[in-house]
């Protein structure tokens with residue numbers, strides 16, 4: 001079951017064609033550094049894609065890049081550079097952030113400026129069908145009143161919209177609620193030739209044109225932040241359905257907004273947290289866990305203490321996992337095995353799926369995964385080796401759906417050290433890192449070599465034997481003596 005903004009209820013989801021889910025997520029407008037509000041939305045899309053894949057669907061999904069827009073042009077003017085330079089700079093930042101958060105790569109990442117011919121074709125079609133009109137100055141507007149179902153996504157009424165809308169100076173709209181499909185070129189702005197003179201596309205039309213180009217006229221899922229429901233997605237529906245006469249997207253998936261201690265995050269309040277600032281302090285799995293600990297449709301709060309607590313939850317799960325993995329590597333002495341193990345395992349997996357099937361209830365799914373790691377830890381001495389192996393594999397697989405618990409002990413230690421954090425919360429007892437014991441081992445080896453030189457072999461051999469018992473192997477060769485920790 002997936003909540004559909006269009007019908008305002010949870011519906012059973014299955015793709016329209018074959019086993020392939022066709023999805024489109026509105027990507028970034030590359031005008032500034034990505035912030036944690038973006039991270040939250042993109043993590044939600046990512047988990048939807050991961051879960052669909054986990055359930056055996058093929059997912060073909062697109063995340064576009066809006067690389068021409070009023071704000072990009074404004075910023076470029078301020079910095080006295082071209083809008084393309086601004087777009088490129090923040091696109092690269094977005095890409096780095098997306099990779100750092102381990103978001104799955106979209107199948108295609110189309111840019112608005114790379115699809116001007118497709119956009120022009122679509123606008124032409126809308127004019128031909130009588131849904132759009134041109135103005136003297138070379139703008140093209142969508143005639144909202146011609147599309148009878150306008151407002152069906154956001155629940156807005158035309159009469160109310162009209163009451164709140166004004167025609168700005170210089171606009172030649174028939175109706176204040178009409179929106180621009182094509183904007184006539186202004187001096188110094190990027191522009192492309194079109195049947196209506198030089199200009200550039202409006203924001204909404206790019207998504208319709210690129211969706212149809214790569215995914216067809218009716219797609220399975222269209223997603224974005226809740227702030228895009230109106231006007232962006234409402235307008236996408238109007239122009240797409242007016243052009244094709246077919247439903248544009250079957251499911252509309254919207255992610256709730258971010259609150260900074262109850263406030264909106266905004267430039268004017270000066271409380272914007274860039275993704276890289278969050279990543280400097282916390283690893284990507286902590287940030288992901290913060291995002292999934294709130295249901296994707298609800299508003300999410302952000303403050304630093306919240307991330308601190310989130311990291312503790314993650315470390316708790318990791319410490320159980322690492323303890324179990326250590327148990328496998330050292331000798332696992334138990335000959336016992338838990339009788340109802342398979343049943344328990346099945347229950348955890350079934351409960352996890354049940355939570356995720358219920359409109360991606362990630363907080364609940366996370367709770368089940370926590371119980372699963374707790375179960376593993378508290379039953380370590382009663383589980384057989386292969387049971388421990390199976391449990392670890394399953395926990396890591398379910399973790400993959402949420403994008404957490406994917407690190408090895410060494411990777412986790414590295415992530416924490418890089419941020420100057422305490423690692424004692426995650427390392428299993430008796431864990432030795434080669435860095436810690438190196439000076440001592442070098443000393444012991446030097447003493448042993450001296451003993452051998454003086455032909456006191458029995459003592460030299462006993463040192464080697466004692467080290468072996470501790471799990472440290474010595475290898476003598478012409479180049480000297482090397483040591484390694486045996487796993």
Ligand SMILES: [Zn+2]
Pocket residue numbers: 025026027207232
């Ligand atoms: Zn869009």
